[in-house]
Amino acid sequence: MDKLLKRKVDSYLKDWKNNPDRKPLIIKGARQIGKTRSVEWFASQTYKNVIEINFVEQKKYRDIFDDGFEVDAILKNISLLNPELQFVPGDTLFFFDELQACPNCATALKFFKLDGRYDVICSGSLMGINYREIESNSVGYKEDYEMHSMDFEEFLWAKGYSEEFVEELYQHMSEVKPLPALQMDVLFGLFRDYVTIGGMPEVVDTYVKNKNFSGTLAIQKQLLKDYEEDITKYVEGLDKAKVKAVYNHISTFLAKENKRFQITKIGKNARNRDYIGCVEWLADAGVVNLCYCLNQPELPLKGNYDPKLYKIYYKDTGLLIASLDEEAQEDLRANKNLGTYKGAIYENIVGDMLVKQGYNLYYYSSDKPALEMDFFVRDADSLIPVEVKANDNATASLNNLLKADKYPDVKYGIKLGYKNIGFNGKFYTFPYFLAFLVKRFVRGKIS
Numbered sequence: 195m196d197k198l199l200k201r202k203v204d205s206y207l208k209d210w211k212n213n214p215d216r217k218p219l220i221i222k223g224a225r226q227i228g229k230t231r232s233v234e235w236f237a238s239q240t241y242k243n244v245i246e247i248n249f250v251e252q253k254k255y256r257d258i259f260d261d262g263f264e265v266d267a268i269l270k271n272i273s274l275l276n277p278e279l280q281f282v283p284g285d286t287l288f289f290f291d292e293l294q295a296c297p298n299c300a301t302a303l304k305f306f307k308l309d310g311r312y313d314v315i316c317s318g319s320l321m322g323i324n325y326r327e328i329e330s331n332s333v334g335y336k337e338d339y340e341m342h343s344m345d346f347e348e349f350l351w352a353k354g355y356s357e358e359f360v361e362e363l364y365q366h367m368s369e370v371k372p373l374p375a376l377q378m379d380v381l382f383g384l385f386r387d388y389v390t391i392g393g394m395p396e397v398v399d400t401y402v403k404n405k406n407f408s409g410t411l412a413i414q415k416q417l418l419k420d421y422e423e424d425i426t427k428y429v430e431g432l433d434k435a436k437v438k439a440v441y442n443h444i445s446t447f448l449a450k451e452n453k454r455f456q457i458t459k460i461g462k463n464a465r466n467r468d469y470i471g472c473v474e475w476l477a478d479a480g481v482v483n484l485c486y487c488l489n490q491p492e493l494p495l496k497g498n499y500d501p502k503l504y505k506i507y508y509k510d511t512g513l514l515i516a517s518l519d520e521e522a523q524e525d526l527r528a529n530k531n532l533g534t535y536k537g538a539i540y541e542n543i544v545g546d547m548l549v550k551q552g553y554n555l556y557y558y559s560s561d562k563p564a565l566e567m568d569f570f571v572r573d574a575d576s577l578i579p580v581e582v583k584a585n586d587n588a589t590a591s592l593n594n595l596l597k598a599d600k601y602p603d604v605k606y607g608i609k610l611g612y613k614n615i616g617f618n619g620k621f622y623t624f625p626y627f628l629a630f631l632v633k634r635f636v637r638g639k640i641s
Contacts, residue, residue, distance in 0.1 A: 198231050199223060199395055200351045203341055204258035207236040210337070211313070218303040218314035218332070222291065223341035224480030224509060225319040225424065226417060228395040230291055232341075233315050241313070243286040245272070245279055249295035259298040265309040268302060283311040293318030297331070304335035321424045321479035343510045344393030345550045346385065346630045352402050360631075365634050367628055372614040378625065382612070389543050390526060392512015415518035421481060421513075424597050429475060437472045444506050445481065445517050448538035454487075454559075468500075473506065483507045483545050485555035488570065491595060492603045493577050495556055495570065505557065511543040537582065539567055544582045544610060544629050551633040566591050573636050577603040580632070581621075583611035589621070596620045608632065 200551075203221065210216050221229050237244045247255045258271040269281055278285075288306070291300050293316040344352070347360055367372055373381075391401050391410050393416060400409045425438050439460050447455050455473065457464045476482045484633045487503035488495070508514040515526055526539075545555050548569060558567045569580040581592045592607045593601070607621035616623040624632075 198235075198399055199228070199231050199344070199348070201228060201344070201348055203229075203232045203339065206339060207232070207315075211236075211240055216313070217335055217337045218306050218316065219337045219339060220300070220303075220316045220318065221339050221341055222293075222318050222320055222480075224343070225321055226394060226396065226421070227341055227343045229317040229319075229341055233289055233291075233317055234406045237287050237289055237315075241459045243280060244289060245283045245286060246289040246291065246543055247272075248291040249299070250292040253295075256296045259296075259302055263298075263302045263305045265302075265305055265311070265539070268305075281312065286312050288312055288314045288317045290314065291318075292348065294320075300331040300336075302332075303320040304332040307332075308337040319424075319480075320422075321421070321428055321481065326333060329572075334616075342393070342550045344395060344398055345547065346388055346627060349388045349393060349398060350384070352398050363628060364634060365630050366615055367624065367631055368614055368638050370622070372616065373625070378614060381627045382625065385625075388627075389511050390512040390515055392515075394510055397512060411516060414512055418513060418516055422480075428479075432471050432475060433468075436469055437475055440469065440472045440478055440506075441481065442517075444508060445514060445538075447506055448514070448542065453538055453541065455506050473504075475610060476506075481509055483509055483549050483555055485545060485557050485569070487560045488556050490622060491558050491565075491567065491570065491577060491579070491601050493572065493575075495554070495572060495577075499556055501516075503559075505541075507542045507545045507555075509546060509549075511539060511546060514539065514542050518568070540582050540610075540626065544580070544626065545569065547629040548580075548632065551630070553633065553634070562596065564591075565594055567595060571608075571632065571636060573639070576602075576605040578636060579604060579607045581607065582626075583609060592621055 210219055221233065223229055234246070237246075249256055254275055255272070258268050258275070259268045261271060265435065275278060290296070293299055299316060303314060304318070306312060332433075350360060351357075363373075365371075385400070391397050391407065392414070394414070397410050397413050400413060401407065422438060422441070425441060426434055429437050443460050443512065446459050447453060450456070450459070457466050457469055460469070473482075473484065477484050483506075485505040485507065486499040488499050490498060492498065518526075531572060548555060553571055556570045558565060558570070567579045568582045571578045571580060579592060579595050581589060583589070592609060595604050596607055609621050609623045610626050610629055611623070612626060613623045615625070615628075
């Protein structure tokens with residue numbers, strides 16, 4: 195089979211296979227981000243024998259656990275349904291796809307691990323399952339890996355750039371050495387394209403093959419419809435119309451000056467208590483990123499935020515742009531005018547880039563004193579404000595946060611914009627496209 199696109203999960207899967215004490219693996223994430231394709235490619239290159247079962251397309255296999263969870267009982271039921279399958283101990287991978295359609299499969303993972311004869315990988319969409327139910331099964335006998343749509347590094351790989359090229363970019367950050375003008379121009383151009391199309395593999399593949407945006411918007415709009423259909427199909431215990439209303443209003447929230455989620459923007463008589471759980475469902479399903487408002491810009495982050503004050507960002511900025519009206523589409527694609535929409539597009543993409551590095555999202559907003567900060571990350575002992583600038587306005591909030599007597603946890607800051615690499619003694623300046631390396635940079639400073 196042909197490999198579609200190089201992904202970071204590829205090296206993770208190789209490391210997993212090389213671990214002699216490997217556990218059954220669950221790869222989870224939003225739909226259509228490339229989970230199945232990546233596992234199928236890995237399996238075809240690594241195992242002589244692959245048993246692939248899709249619990250959505252092959253519903254009859256949901257009953258293979260009816261006689262209990264011992265491996266031999268499961269194999270017997272599989273062979274009853276397909277007697278041609280072979281089970282070769284030590285060289286067989288069971289790939290259970292669409293795990294969300296068969297939670298019993300998660301319970302069986304403990305028994306596959308204890309049995310030890312066969313490797314198991316499961317893949318599941320976060321949309322459509324109460325994932326907590328699956329996570330509570332086989333605790334200690336499985337491994338979880340959360341996959342996302344393609345990050346900017348994977349996008350660069352798709353465009354033909356090497357890992358060595360990315361390493362060179364990091365070295366420039368680490369040494370605070372500005373990039374050459376040509377490199378800046380080319381990378382900003384690539385970054386604008388990445389923001390416009392996002393990281394959904396089918397969209398990226400179409401863009402790379404056509405060498406332009408042709409066909410990408412149609413795929414994105416279909417993805418938006420698919421997500422809406424999934425809300426209708428999978429939401430349980432909540433009002434589907436209300437979940438859909440929140441989902442369809444994300445771009446409305448982001449268009450506002452403070453970009454905060456406000457229930458009144460959904461409907462005139464909408465009340466918070468009627469929408470409890472709707473936003474959380476979208477976040478659990480891997481459709482949106484939530485960014486919570488800190489009570490104070492200080493450590494620790496967990497427990498130091500207001501759960502009722504938050505911003506909602508699309509997981510994939512390409513889908514945000516696809517959700518806008520046609521005039522905005524034309525402006526963004528033809529004129530590459532990403533500065534419109536009150537900086538929301540920049541915030542959305544940087545938030546997504548931080549999440550893909552494993553960060554939770556937090557912001558800060560205060561009237562007295564007037565202070566606004568887009569994001570915060572942290573290292574072992576300091577809080578690092580991250581400012582996202584759509585223009586070259588003054589950086590008053592960042593400067594105020596860096597006054598040591600007021601906010602002792604803040605030692606330095608990071609500003610992202612249309613700027614080259616630099617440091618003014620207080621905060622580092624990086625071009626937007628290097629946001630995917632922020633975690634590595636922060637770790638490098640304390641190592």
